[in-house]
Amino acid sequence: MKHRVDPDYPDAARPAKLQGVIVLDVVVSKDGSVADVHALNGPDLLAQAAVNALRWWRFEPYRLNGQPVVIETTVAVEFKQNLHDAGFVDFLSLNLFGALLFGAHG
Secondary structure, eight states: OOBOOOOOOOTTHHHHTOOEEEEEEEEEOTTSBEEEEEESSSOHHHHHHHHHHHTTOBOOOEEETTEEEOEEEEEEEEEEEETTEEEEEEEEEEEEEEEEOTTTOO
8 A cells, every 4th residue: 555545534424423434445456556436335424535535545556467457356444433632544355366357447
């Protein structure tokens, strides 16, 4: 990971006490930038906050036989509230098992 932007806990989610894990499908281009990202689950407010942050992430390019390749992976982001903190964002996992997308993207 070269650059990570943490998502902001949406102000509109606070009164509703929205929390949960947002799983995102992410396509990483040959240069390590995020080519595409969309939420697979979760409340729209939290999902959009996670998507907006992930668009700014930069990964080390993935290589196959020494050549950069496009990959698809998942990222799970947990949004939660507790008594001492108005909002907390925790990256549960960055599952970089991704499927190689030979020529399918970018």
